[in-house]
Every structure is written in C-alpha cells, then in structure tokens.
Amino acid sequence: MYEPFFGLNGEPFSVAPDPRFMYLSAQHLEALRQVEIGLRGGGGFMLLTGEVGAGKTTVWRSFLEQLPSNWDIATVVNPKLGVDALLARIMEDLGVELALEGTRDPIDALHGHLLLAHARGRRSLIVVDEAQALSVPVFEQLRLLTNLVTADRKLVQVLLIGQPELHDLLERPELEPLASRVVGRHHLGALPAEETRRYIAHRLAVAGNGGPPPFDDEAMAKVHVLAGGLPRRINVLCDRALLAAWQVRQRRVGTALVDRAASEVLARPAHARQPARGASAPPDATRRAADDTPVAASARPALFAYGVAAMLGLALVASPWIRDVVGTGSEDRPVAASPAAPGVADAHESLPASVPLVSGTSPLTDGPPALATPVAAAVIASSAAQLSAEDLGGVFGAAATDEVAAWRVLAGMWGTSLGAGEPCVAAAQAGLGCYRGRGGLAPIRILRRPAILILQDDRGRVAYAVLTALFEAEALLRVSAIERRISLPLLARNWRGEFATLWRTPPGWSGDMLVAEGSPVAHWLDGRLDLVDPGGHGRPLSQRVFAFQLAQGLSPDGLAGPQTLMQLNRATGIDEPKLRLP
Structure with a gap:
C-alpha cells in the first residue's frame, strides 16, 4: 500500500518469515x-x-x-x-x-x-x-x-x-x-539501540530503499524503546508508522507518527509505557497487544550438576566401554566355568565420561521374567529399606561375602536353581553363560539385565550384591536375600565398577567367537539374524554379524562373542530378565 510512496518494491516490515530479510545480530x-x-x-x-x-x-x-x-x-x-x-x-x-x-x-x-x-x-x-x-x-x-x-x-x-x-x-x-x-x-535478549537502527535500515534496504531511511534518528530511538528491542515488535511499529506517514503524505517519519502507530497497535498509550527488563523489554500489556501472548517469566537458567555420574565414571553413551569391551578383538570374553577372584582378571578397564548417567523408573523384580511387572517393581522399590552409610558396614558381613550365594540369587531371576559346586558350571548346564565386565552402570544399562556388583569398602573387604533396579538417584540391591535401596553417591564410594551377569547361550555354543560355517551355532545365528535382517539371508555369516554389530552401535569385528549374542537375544525377543528401562 505505502511501498510505492517510499520507493520500495516490497513490504519491508512484514511479520511473515522471509529469508531475504534475515538479519543476524x-x-x-x-x-x-x-x-x-x-x-x-x-x-x-x-x-x-x-x-x-x-x-x-x-x-x-x-x-x-x-x-x-x-x-x-x-x-x-x-x-x-x-x-x-x-x-x-x-x-x-x-x-x-x-x-x-x-x-x-x-x-x-x-x-x-x-x-x-x-x-x-x-x-x-x-x-x-x-x-x-x-x-x-x-x-x-x-x-x-x-x-x-x-x-x-x-x-x-x-x-x-x-x-x-x-x-x-x-x-x-x-x-x-x-x-x-x-x-x-x-x-x-533484546537488540541494543544501535542494532535496532541497523535492523530497520537493513529491512528497508532489502525492500528497495536506496537512500537514508524514512525514519529520523529520534523516531528509531522511539521505536527501540516502545518495541523493547524485539524484532517482531519493531516490525509491527515500523509498518504502522510508515502507513500513518503515507496517509498524511509525509515522507519522513518522526516520533509523533511512531507514537500514533504505537497507540494503534499497542494496547496502552505511548506515554504510559516504560521498558521492562531494563531498557529493552516491553511492559506486559505491550506484549499482549503486539503478540497476543502472556508475558514470559524472567530467565533463570537452571544449573544441575550430576556429580554422581562423574564419581562413577559413567556415560550414557559409554563409548570407552564399548571400545574396550568390543573393539579390541576380544570384545566379549565369557567367564571361565569357575567364579573369578574379586580382582576379575579378565575385566576390561573403562575410561570416565561426563555425560549424565542412566535413568529409569521401572525396576526389575526378583522373580522369573514373566513376573517382572511395573506394579511388582513399585512394591519392591517402596518397601525396600534405605541403606545408610552407618549400616553399610553390615553389608560386608560373612553372608554378603559369599559370591556363590550372589550367583544363586541372580540365577533365580532366570528361573534357574543352581546346585552345589561352581555356579558357572551349573549355569552352563541350564543353557546360561557367565559374563564379567567393568565400566560402571553404563554397560549394565546397555545390557539391560540384573547384575552382581562387586563392592569393596575402605578396609579392602569385598562383598557381593545383586543390582535389581536403577533409578535416577538410587539403586536397588539385594544383599543377603534382602532388598535395600542405596544412593548412587554411596554406591560410588564402595564400588569400582566391576560386575557380573548371566546370558542365554545359543545351542551348542562352546565359547569360541569364530563360529564354524554349518555348525549348530551358525544355524542358530543365521536364523536369529534373519529376524532382524531378512534381506541379508545367504550372505557370509561374518558379514551379517558385522552388519548387526554396526547397526547396534558396537564396534564391528564380525566375531560372535557374548556381547554381540546378548544384543542379538535382546533384539530378537529371547526370553531373558531385563532391567525395565525406557
């Protein structure tokens, strides 16, 4: 409407997004x-x-x-x-x-x-x-x-x-x-006054203005104050001020025309407006009239420190753990058929990371997989007593130092009862394999299964507790057949990141990651991989394993070790206890 009067070839202050008018302060x-x-x-x-x-x-x-x-x-x-x-x-x-x-x-x-x-x-x-x-x-x-x-x-x-x-x-x-x-x-925040001037001049120039802006200096200063330095409100005011100038055939826009425009597009009279939030922000009513939006609350950035994550050396991404456990060619070492010493000779060191730690609100029950319901989990979580620093010493009593007892608790979650003798030998007879690792809660979360945590106090005493649930700020442990809640900072002070767990082995699996073509394990692998990648049927098995590892975020090597097989079990719906994590 007013564009030809001011020598413009388009609307300079339209509120519709137009990349031609983009101004980056x-x-x-x-x-x-x-x-x-x-x-x-x-x-x-x-x-x-x-x-x-x-x-x-x-x-x-x-x-x-x-x-x-x-x-x-x-x-x-x-x-x-x-x-x-x-x-x-x-x-x-x-x-x-x-x-x-x-x-x-x-x-x-x-x-x-x-x-x-x-x-x-x-x-x-x-x-x-x-x-x-x-x-x-x-x-x-x-x-x-x-x-x-x-x-x-x-x-x-x-x-x-x-x-x-x-x-x-x-x-x-x-x-x-x-x-x-x-x-x-x-x-x-709001544009400073000088940036407001540049913003107005920029939009006018893009619209075809080849000379000085039609707004005088006082008018642009007035626009800045009334609009609070916010680009959209600057557009609204300038557009209406140019329209007012065109209506009276005035080629220069002064403060009077800006005030007139403000009285039409902003709900309150110009003389009643004072900038909120210093010199830049408009009053509440100004916001409501110009934008039809309630006034925003002042910005108070929240800073949340997750020191527990740093203490545990955890990462949600857990890339160092994956590299150490998976990417070295011995990605997935199974445990020998006898309980290892507390030092865990074949455990893999992990590097600390800074990304916040695991989360989840649905814990795992201690029954067979079919009983692991959210309701049962909530009952366990609410009924378990809090483990304090004062009574933590009791964890390191005689009962909790029995690793075999911890393996039996863990096996019970798999619906298996371990008899006398070495737990991993008995587990193998039930089609289960033992696996040990280290790296904190991040790898446990990736595995999504309960695990035995190897605890150690300041005096060097070792105890075994079964991790049955994870929450944002605490964990649920089974110690000597009793469920106890423990805060993650307290856990961090008494745990070096070592853990052990069970997994369901393929039929005929002997622990060899180099699977022979035509073997029972190879047939099982092909069948499982067909479920997740039917298009890969007929390709060499190592290539299919490599592709699966890549898709799962594992460092690919084409070898079918426990880590890869655990992920394949999970991906294809093998019945296993799970940490009920999102």
Whole structure:
C-alpha cells in the first residue's frame, strides 16, 4: 500500500518469515554458534530461549540452512500434542515405517530406524518450538528418546525452542532428569539501540530503499524503546508508522507518527509505557497487544550438576566401554566355568565420561521374567529399606561375602536353581553363560539385565550384591536375600565398577567367537539374524554379524562373542530378565 510512496518494491516490515530479510545480530550469531557446538558435541538437549519476537525462528531457519545434507530433522510446532501424537509426528518426519499390522512398538521401530540411519552416516534432530507449553509427560518422552544411543553418540538430539519461562519449567523437580541433559543454552535478549537502527535500515534496504531511511534518528530511538528491542515488535511499529506517514503524505517519519502507530497497535498509550527488563523489554500489556501472548517469566537458567555420574565414571553413551569391551578383538570374553577372584582378571578397564548417567523408573523384580511387572517393581522399590552409610558396614558381613550365594540369587531371576559346586558350571548346564565386565552402570544399562556388583569398602573387604533396579538417584540391591535401596553417591564410594551377569547361550555354543560355517551355532545365528535382517539371508555369516554389530552401535569385528549374542537375544525377543528401562 505505502511501498510505492517510499520507493520500495516490497513490504519491508512484514511479520511473515522471509529469508531475504534475515538479519543476524551479534547475539543471533552467538546463538547459532552455541547450537552448533551442542550438536557437534553429541549432547542430548539444547535450549534456545527468548522473548516472543526475539528472533528464535530466524536463528533456527538460518541454522537449518547451514546443516549438512546428512541430517534428518523432525519439527514439532504444536506443543499441545500428547505423547502418542508427538511420537507419530517425529516418526512421520523421520520417515519411520511401522509394520502394517501395527503390533510393533513405535519406540522399537524408531530405535531400529535410528540405528540404520546411524550406520549410513546420517544424524537425527528433533526441533520443538514453543517448548514452554509442553506437558511433563511429553518432556519425559523426549528425555527417554535421548536414551537411544550407540557406542559413541546419541542417536537423536533435541533442540527446545521457547520463551524464557522454559528455564523456570525445567527447574521443577520432576524435570530435573531432563535438565541435567541440557548441554547448551542460549537466551536471545533484546537488540541494543544501535542494532535496532541497523535492523530497520537493513529491512528497508532489502525492500528497495536506496537512500537514508524514512525514519529520523529520534523516531528509531522511539521505536527501540516502545518495541523493547524485539524484532517482531519493531516490525509491527515500523509498518504502522510508515502507513500513518503515507496517509498524511509525509515522507519522513518522526516520533509523533511512531507514537500514533504505537497507540494503534499497542494496547496502552505511548506515554504510559516504560521498558521492562531494563531498557529493552516491553511492559506486559505491550506484549499482549503486539503478540497476543502472556508475558514470559524472567530467565533463570537452571544449573544441575550430576556429580554422581562423574564419581562413577559413567556415560550414557559409554563409548570407552564399548571400545574396550568390543573393539579390541576380544570384545566379549565369557567367564571361565569357575567364579573369578574379586580382582576379575579378565575385566576390561573403562575410561570416565561426563555425560549424565542412566535413568529409569521401572525396576526389575526378583522373580522369573514373566513376573517382572511395573506394579511388582513399585512394591519392591517402596518397601525396600534405605541403606545408610552407618549400616553399610553390615553389608560386608560373612553372608554378603559369599559370591556363590550372589550367583544363586541372580540365577533365580532366570528361573534357574543352581546346585552345589561352581555356579558357572551349573549355569552352563541350564543353557546360561557367565559374563564379567567393568565400566560402571553404563554397560549394565546397555545390557539391560540384573547384575552382581562387586563392592569393596575402605578396609579392602569385598562383598557381593545383586543390582535389581536403577533409578535416577538410587539403586536397588539385594544383599543377603534382602532388598535395600542405596544412593548412587554411596554406591560410588564402595564400588569400582566391576560386575557380573548371566546370558542365554545359543545351542551348542562352546565359547569360541569364530563360529564354524554349518555348525549348530551358525544355524542358530543365521536364523536369529534373519529376524532382524531378512534381506541379508545367504550372505557370509561374518558379514551379517558385522552388519548387526554396526547397526547396534558396537564396534564391528564380525566375531560372535557374548556381547554381540546378548544384543542379538535382546533384539530378537529371547526370553531373558531385563532391567525395565525406557
């Protein structure tokens, strides 16, 4: 309407996103840098916050244009979606296909898709706009998705974009597990006065203005104050001020026209407005009129330190553990048929890592697999007594130092009763293998099975406890047939990361990772691999094992050792006790 009057060839201050008018201030560029650092580091969550109209969408669109072509993006723009609708949206954007009969669990389908994408060198990102409006269950589902990991990185990362109250929301106790996974935060504030001037001049120039801007210096200063330095509100005010100038055939826009525009598009008179949040932020009513959005709470970034993770040397990704246990050619060493000494000669050292530790709210019961229900788990968790530092010494009594007793407790979870003699010999007769490792809770979580923890106190005394459940801040141990809860810091002070567990062996398995073609183990492997990769049928077995390891995030070597076989059991639904983790 007013464009020809001012010599323009387009609307300079439309609120509709247009990449031609993109203006990246210093803080917008810093936001881009912070998001890039977060993604490059492979972390779980990144936060980008700002007032309504601060330019969050501008930053995201600019970042999207710079992403390499091997990134798959799922965008959630409706924060009111429930958990099921959220998953459906993510899976649609990422191209995840569910079985026609609809019986496959969507998380399993998404996990398999992400593993294949990872094997092909692709990466996945979920972007959620208006994240401050998400419900707690949706936040929790997003957190659980970041539990999907490979040996060296998360399979999916999440960028949360929202208003400043998103920081306050993440300070709520029920969202602390998610907040602890935030690896990068950036808040977009208001433009400073000089940046506001440049912003106005930039948009006018893109629209065809070849001379001085029609706004005089005082008018641009007034726009800055009234709009609070927020780009969207600057657009609204400038657009209405130019319209007012055109209506009176005035080619220069002064403060009077800006005040007139403000009185029309902002709910309160111009003289009644004072900047909130210093010189940049507008008052509540200004926000409501210009954006029809409630005032955001002030940003108070929450800082959550997970010192327990550092003490235990854990990583959700657990890449050092995978490299040591899997990638050395002896990835999966089974335990000899006799209980090892507390030192565990064949245990693999792991390197400490800094990513937050395991999570899960559904523990494992101590009965056979069929009895491992959430209700039973909740009963056990609530009834188990807390193990304090004062009575921890009692754990190292005579009963708890009996390793054979611990193996019998563990075998009971597999529905097996071990007789007299060496536990692993008896377990082998029941089709079970013993496995020992070290590396903290991260490898246990990847294995998703109960395990014997080898504890040691300050006096060097050794005790054995069966880990039956994991929570955010504590673990559930069975000590001398009694369930006890223990905080993770207390566990960290008395555990060196050594563990032992059981796994179901293939028929005819002798412990040799070099499987002979035509052997019973080879036939079993081919049949199991057909379930997860039917297209690979007929290929050499070592190639199929290699491909499976790659898809599972293991360092591939083509050798079928216990780690690989445990993952294959899990992937193909072999009946085994599981830690009921997300």
